[in-house]
Amino acid sequence: MTPGPKTPPAREAASQRIANDLRAEILSGVRRPGERIRQEIIAEEFGASRLPVREALRILESDGLVTLIANTGAWVSTMDLAECTETYLIRERLDPLLLMLAVPNYSDADVDRLESMAAEVATTGSVEGFLELDRRFHLESYRAAGADSLYAMVERLWNTTQHYRRAYTHLIGWDGLRINHLEHTLMLDSFRKRDAEEAERLMHSHLRRTRLELARHPEIFEATIGAAEEHPATPQGPARG
Structure with a gap:
């Protein structure tokens, strides 16, 4: 050809x-x-x-x-609540899998770098700073997996849920983020021990908590849909392919 x-x-x-x-x-x-x-x-x-x-x-x-x-x-x-829930359910399977594959491949230098990144997440003073640093921390934690196709899928799903993570972060405030930082600390302990199964379990719980919290606040999605420009077709559901 x-x-x-x-x-x-x-x-x-x-x-x-x-x-x-x-x-x-x-x-x-x-x-x-x-x-x-x-x-x-x-x-x-x-x-x-x-x-x-x-x-x-x-x-x-x-x-x-x-x-x-x-x-x-x-x-x-844009997404509605059902689409976001579906995407998070997919992420609850793929993100932990990617992390499980990555953890055994970490060097001590990798874990040191991830600990430094998590410390930046914990000390940032703004929501946007948190979102950027938290995303960077998690995506970097997956790189050692050596699974490029899976990594690309996971990164795309992170993209589609970014706005709703932002809304969720504003919703829970700094007090709520203390739980996020604790979960990061537990993950880092599993990284240091090269305990892939524990890291997988913690990542699943990390994502599940966000999904359940978003489901309790459908107004986040109603506001998004209401703010969209009128046009002939509603461009929803990037996760549907």
């Missing part, structure tokens, strides 16, 4: 740059679930044609961050 034409390097670089900036805006909450992304405005902001913008949006769609609707447009992906 003859391969298709390759994307020119300059256009590929522009697409990746646009995707990186939009990804950062979505994950940080600057662009909220349900918000429309207008290609012409993005192209103007980046001084680019619409072609690299379209390619950037396709990258973000594969990341679970953007929903594209043919002949209609692009929106920051």
